[in-house]
Amino acid sequence: MRRLIHAKDIDYLALGATVLGTGGGGDPYIGALMAKQAIEKYGPVEMVSIDELNDDDLVIPSAMMGAPTVMVEKMPGGDEPVKAFTQLEKFLGRKAAATVSIEAGGLNSTIPFVVAAELGIPIVDADGMGRAFPEIPMTALHFGGISATPMMVADEKGNTVLLSTVNGAWTEALSRNATIVMGGSSMLALYGANADKMAPNLVHGTLSTAMKIGQLLEAKEDAAVRLANLLQFTDGVEVFRGKLTDVMRRTVDGFARGTVTLEGMGVDSGSVCRLEFQNENLIVMRDGDPVATVPDLITVLDQETIHPITTEELRYGQRVIVITMPCAPVWHRPECLELVGPRYFGYDFDFKPLRPLTTQNA
Amino acid sequence: MTYRLGIDVGGTNTDVVLLDKENRVIAKTKTAVTSDIVTGIRTGVGSVLEQSGVDGAQISHAMLGTTQVTNAIIERRELNDVAIVRLGAPATRAVKPLAGWPDDLRARYAEYSWIVGGGHEFDGREIAPLDEAEIRSIAESVKGKVQAVAITGVFSPVNTDHEERAGGIFREVLGEEIPISLSYQLGSVGLLERENATVLNAAVSSVAKRATMSFQQALADLGVHAALYLAQNDGTLMSVEYALLYPILTIACGPTNSMRGAAYLTGLKNAIVVDVGGTSTDVGVLVNGFPRESFVAVDVGGVRTNFRMPDLYSIGLGGGSRVTESEAGIEVGPKSVGYRIVEEGRAFGGDTTTFTDIVVALGKASVGTHPVQLPTDFAQKAYDIAMAKTAEAIDRMKTSAEPVPLILVGGGSVLLPSELEGASEVHRPENFDVANAIGAAIAQVSGRVDRIFAMDQKSREEVLEEAKSIAIAEAIRAGAEASTIEIVEIEEIPIAYLPGNAVRIKVTVAGTLATYNFGSKVDAYASH
Structure with missing residues (x-):
């Protein structure tokens, strides 16, 4: 089901994503401000289910990596989510038809909206976890045999690092170290795959779930009812x-x-x-x-x-x-x-x- | 003989106390807050001088806790135009200054806001070299257009260098008169909240200056030429010079003053303080004589900040709380007649039933001028509801199930009984009704540091020593006597996901007032 996501929806998303974040996942406050700033500038984002894409459409997830303490202090420049994304497209030699979240819990629910708004592509209503986890390989995509790499890591200074690794543990170690050298936070484009390969390895409907949770919690009802x-x-x-x-x-x-x-x-x-x-x-x-x-x-x-x-x-x-x-x-x-x-x-x-x-x- | 004055300007009353050298209360008064604040202060101070027969010239120190800065922000009154400069490009551009501010304030402040090259990484490296040329050109462009400057550098709690240098350039271009606020003096990690606090600080600097000057004038008119201090929200004082640099630190000092007053009046260092006013009751926790701090982001006039506020739980229950009965049952508060209780309350001859009237009707306190007759069943039920609310608020603030000592202060505390659920003992100190003004009068001067330190190059002891010496230097700048400074609190918070054992260290020290503190002139902007 196609649906347009406006700035107000991002507030609901951020609240619901904190519920799905199970105590972690990073504070969505900064990510929500970024997504809203992007939507205000480029217009609302189209959210689709993956079966609305063609089987051979490339989907590239977008995410942020780093220490929560850094994210609330050194916020992104704003260009790096799109930079990581387009650099990975360039390496793959193909344009992506859509983006998706790898983690619906916490901060990473919001970052793909920045990419979707600026590039004018839809976001898939799904994610790779259905919650939050601390490490990159902890996704359904990984267990479905989709490699996190080639992966692009970008910082606000304009640096990008392309990773090609032998397994998930190396992806985690190398990207984490690159991120630390970049100052403790970075933006990622990773787990790129065709829609048909990705579809069985996503948790579907999680972004609309998060938005619905946000709405339920903000409803003007008694605590017990909510x-x-x-x-x-x-x-x-x-x-x-x-x-x-x-x-x-x-x-x-x-x-x-x-x-x-x-x-x-x-x-x-x-x-x-x-x-x-x-x-x-x-x-x-x-x-x-x-x-x-x-x-x-x-x-x-x-x-x-x-x-x-x-x-x-x-x-x-x-x-x-x-x-x-x-x-x-x-x-x-x-x-x-x-x-x-x-x-x-x-x-x-x-x-x-x-x-x-x-x-x-x- | 010398004396000191403690003044607390609250929402309803201005309380003034006069203490002698041994901190005994010589005279006290409560007067209604006036719209200009200073008239009420003049009336109150005049009254205690008259009561005591003390000559104004014998007063050596005057301490003021005031709501003027808070009110200026909430009511958007007399705020400065501010040049807002963030040092962080190319980072941080995704979320611009003033993000999340109320529209009216954002519209007003957006024009003079920039993000320029500079700032640091979590480990102290530069994100980019400080763009001094850009800063100089901004300074020249705002000359004559703004009355204050707010500078916030990324990770300035780790490395203050860029903020100091940027402040120096503005000072050079704009001259000595324009106040310049540097963020590392006002908060810790969390760029937006710290930046917001810095912008608010710059915005209120002129209001604070005028308020302080009119306060000085009011005292001078009464023949008082005392050293003047302002209460801050952590329960300590700052000299006037320091308060003019960091006026934002005065917000919400009232509840803290009450708690410090409660600690002083009872001699207890660890207790729960219940401050009952006309409209609300604040419950706070004393830890080592100071209020426990809140960790939650605090909104000031709609702006998200990370101020060091006392951790309070407030309930809408006070002496003036309205008591009503409907189909839904009996309700006590949160609506209140406030200071109009002396006209509208039944105990004062009015016809509105208040919480005070309930207590009087049950014969548990004698307040007011008129007897109160109410159906006993109704009064008892209303009383039980009020006690349940109070007990819940107390229980919420406790850290363990063990009963703890409780201190009752505030004018409305006469309405509470001497036995309360969860309390091991209930203290009702003498002068409980002016605990806030006493808290201001007896306060110490503090210094604080709250920064991130890397522990891989230095030992833990070296890092702690460095943090302590920074805090002590701050206390001396704020007006403390060096030989009396003691460590109040040290807290180490490890930072997740970062190498090099980065640790956030908070140190608070406090000392007594230096007898003479005008000898060293503090720079007009924050440098050390």
């Missing part, structure tokens, strides 16, 4: 309601890890909940038992506003609701869980899906 609407729309459940009594943070290998303790309120009175995160929320333990696990989506909401709280914003005294929502079916595959399941993050138990695959239309 929460119920959100859970119904995302097929999610409330796992804990409580007060934040402790936040412990530490940095491990450049990642922000932490443990949050919640004391139950209302129906959860008398229970204690532990939430663990590494940039994104990973695990919810209720009285010692895991009740929500990565790659299912785990999001912390403020009890009054029902707005999402990122891991960086968690602090003592907050009254929160922890919800979990089912992840895209692709993540249930054993080879995917090896890279994004609880054991990958150092936990001694398996993924406990909220919606086992047999009950899903996978």
